[in-house]
Amino acid sequence: MALKTAAGLVLLLAGFTRVNSPEGWAEPTPGRAVSGEASYYAPGIMAAVANRRGLDLAGYRGGVAMMRRGDIGREVWILAEGSEEWAGPFLVVDCAQRIHYPGLVDRGRVIELDRADWRVLGLPDGPAPVVVSFVGPWPAPRVRWL
Numbered sequence: 001m002a003l004k005t006a007a008g009l010v011l012l013l014a015g016f017t018r019v020n021s022p023e024g025w026a027e028p029t030p031g032r033a034v035s036g037e038a039s040y041y042a043p044g045i046m047a048a049v050a051n052r053r054g055l056d057l058a059g060y061r062g063g064v065a066m067m068r069r070g071d072i073g074r075e076v077w078i079l080a081e082g083s084e085e086w087a088g089p090f091l092v093v094d095c096a097q098r099i100h101y102p103g104l105v106d107r108g109r110v111i112e113l114d115r116a117d118w119r120v121l122g123l124p125d126g127p128a129p130v131v132v133s134f135v136g137p138w139p140a141p142r143v144r145w146l
Contacts, residue, residue, distance in 0.1 A: 025101045028070035032135045036110035037127040038078070040118040041065075047114070050093040057091060065094035065112040066132070067104055074134060078111065080121050081129040087121055088133075 024030075046063030050056070055073070057063055064076060072095055077088030090113075096104050111132050113121075123130075 024068065025098055026069050028074065029066065029068050033131055033133040034110050035131045036108040038111045038113060038123065038130040039109060039127050040113045040115045043114060043116040045114060046093055053093060055091060055093050060089055060091040061087060062090055062114050062117040063093035064090045066092045067096045067101060067110060069095045071095060077133045078121065079131040080123055086133065
């Protein structure tokens with residue numbers, strides 16, 4: 001099944017989800033992958049959050065924030081638009097505040113990265129289209145960018 005998203009992605013694998021229900025904030029994101037926009041925080045923020053939560057980033061490329069509280073502690077891999085390589089693993093160390101969750105979901109936000117990781121991935125300034133996989137680099141969802 002193929003799904004064209006507003007970000008111009010065609011996802012070619014079952015188990016992909018685009019819509020996050022505001023009622024599901026406390027639950028893990030369903031499916032194998034999610035697409036939407038990524039944004040970033042100042043350098044060091046995700047490491048500080050991981051430290052505060054007692055999460056160890058050793059063995060991870062860095063920490064990220066997903067929109068759902070239920071995703072904290074999950075490993076994710078990121079595919080940036082125009083890239084053919086999945087980056088990761090990243091550890092989900094934070095989430096959107098419950099009060100902000102519906103607005104972020106309405107805007108298509110799916111993940112927030114540390115600014116240093118953002119630069120390493122070569123993402124442009126401002127929100128950028130990405131796919132986030134919960135299943136590891138292999139077998140990660142196949143993506144065709146339009």
